[in-house]
Amino acid sequence: MRLDSGPELERFRAEVRAFIAGNAPPARRRTGVRAPEPDELPALRAWIAQLYTAGYFGHAWPVEYGGRPDSRPEYGFIVAEELARVRAWGEIGAAPLAAGALITFGSDALKQRFLPRIRTAEHLWCQLFSEPGAGSDLAALSTRARRDGDHYVVTGQKVWTTNGHHADWGYLLARTSTEGKKQAGITAFAVDMRSPGIDVRPLREITGTSDFNEVFLEEVRIPADQVIGAVDDGWRVANASLAHERSGVGARGVELFGQLDELLAQAARPGLEGRAPLADNAVRQRVGRLAARVYVADRMSKAVQSRMINGTEDAADAPLAKVFYSDVNLELAETGVALQGVDGIGIEADAPWSGGWWQDAFLYARAYTIAGGANEVLKTIVAERALGLPR
Known part of the structure; x- marks a missing residue:
């Protein structure tokens, strides 16, 4: 195991620790990957935007979209550790996943549209991957997307969607083809969570809170230019984006x-x-x-x-x-x-x-x-x- 903890990284850690101590909103009251209460969201959006502006979130993004020219892989680990040390809030939802997909596979138009709004936390994202019959075996997903002119029409159900009830946008996987291997016919989309036909239902858990949701999609129309990557290549998009999380x-x-x-x-x-x-x-x-x-x-x-x-x-x-x-x-x-x-x-x-x-x-x-x-x-x-x- 080789982890560099030299002077440069220690200075960065001290800088991050001081920033969190001086700016973070009240610490998380519960353990785990939990959703905030609605009244906490305005302060948390502002906090996330501060972390991006300071170069602590999104540090490895392309410089033209706000990344740091001096970025190092260790920076992300240090920020995550320092947030965890004091139970400070980090990202809300699936923005790192969505950003990873957009940066690697998205068109210039999609990058310009979404990446700045992720950095300001104007857009919170959720991950629309898991389904009742496709959790651990994600490739078995059955949500369908069919082409209709300049839109895709999506019908299906997602579940275990953390922060789905807070999200502005969803990073969606849907099946566009049934030919070949099941991994081969999946496409990734950016979907507006306020689109007609989307029904988000919070799941009340044993903890008494609602962190997860089930999401029903009924004839949801998604513009074709909101496909992330190539059609039928969503499996590769999803796996590559996971590296950013x-x-x-x-x-x-x-x-x-x-x-x-x-x-x-x-x-x-x-x-x-x-x-x-x-x-x-x-x-x-x-x-x-x-x-x-x-x-x-x-x-x-x-x-x-x-x-x-x-x-x-x-x-x-x-x-x-x-x-x-x-x-x-x-x-x-x-x-x-x-x-x-x-x-x-x-x-x-x-x-x-x-x-x-x-x-x-x-x-x-x-x-x-x-x-x-x-x-x-x-x-x-x-x-x-x-x-x-x-x-």
């Missing part, structure tokens, strides 16, 4: 260490009987094992980060790091609730530890073992693509 990998360890520190601080405080949970030998052993797993998860994430930067990434790297991270994150949340004893059944402000933060984390943590590729699917990817085992 990977800076968060380096933040995983920061998130876990932050949760571990909070867990230790809470567990060291005396409870109702005047005795701290950490006074118990079994608790200390459990927390010690968990701390070791947090350290390993951080090293795995840093190794993936290093290989991305140095161009030596293996097919197993990111999947294994994600699987291990999601398991450790779940174990942290379970431990944070368990150490509260009977108080662990409290919710929100009724819970004595961190105002119910651990209860919310516990309810949400299982999602990380599914989102971004279910752990079982990722293990299969490692087996087939990295180890060469038969299907």
Whole structure:
């Protein structure tokens, strides 16, 4: 693992940390990839625009669209880590994905139309990929787009659309052909989320919040000039754009260490009987094992980060790091609730530890073992693509 932390990067980190401390809106109240409340959106749009203007978001974009001439791959990881360190809000929605697709495959007209509005946060984006029958197997999507003059007419259903109820635009994958391999007939589109025929329905989750949505598209007309890339080439567009969303990998360890520190601080405080949970030998052993797993998860994430930067990434790297991270994150949340004893059944402000933060984390943590590729699917990817085992 080779991660440069020389003077230049340390100066950049200090600059980013100071900027966040001086400008960030109130920290996120919940863990995970969550949607803000409607009343938070104006401040968060302004905050995202500040991060772009300062060159912390979009640093690797072409200079003519606002990228930094001195951009380095490490910058994205550093920004993600510093935001995670204080639970500051980052991007809302799928703007990095959409921007990656537009920069690599979009026409000049699409770049000029959308990229400046992503930078000002005038446009928030959502990712319209997953479907009820095509989650981990995205190539099985069935949403159809048929050409009708100078438009495509789209009908289908998407689900697990984070921030869909806030989004101005959607980065959509739809099937334009049924010939050949299923990956070959998919096309990428930019779709106005206020188009007639789009019905966004928030999903109320076990956490009590609505972060995901299901989106129904009924005869939605999309101008043909809003195709991103070539028709029937959406699978390549989507996979290439995912490379622009990977800076968060380096933040995983920061998130876990932050949760571990909070867990230790809470567990060291005396409870109702005047005795701290950490006074118990079994608790200390459990927390010690968990701390070791947090350290390993951080090293795995840093190794993936290093290989991305140095161009030596293996097919197993990111999947294994994600699987291990999601398991450790779940174990942290379970431990944070368990150490509260009977108080662990409290919710929100009724819970004595961190105002119910651990209860919310516990309810949400299982999602990380599914989102971004279910752990079982990722293990299969490692087996087939990295180890060469038969299907």
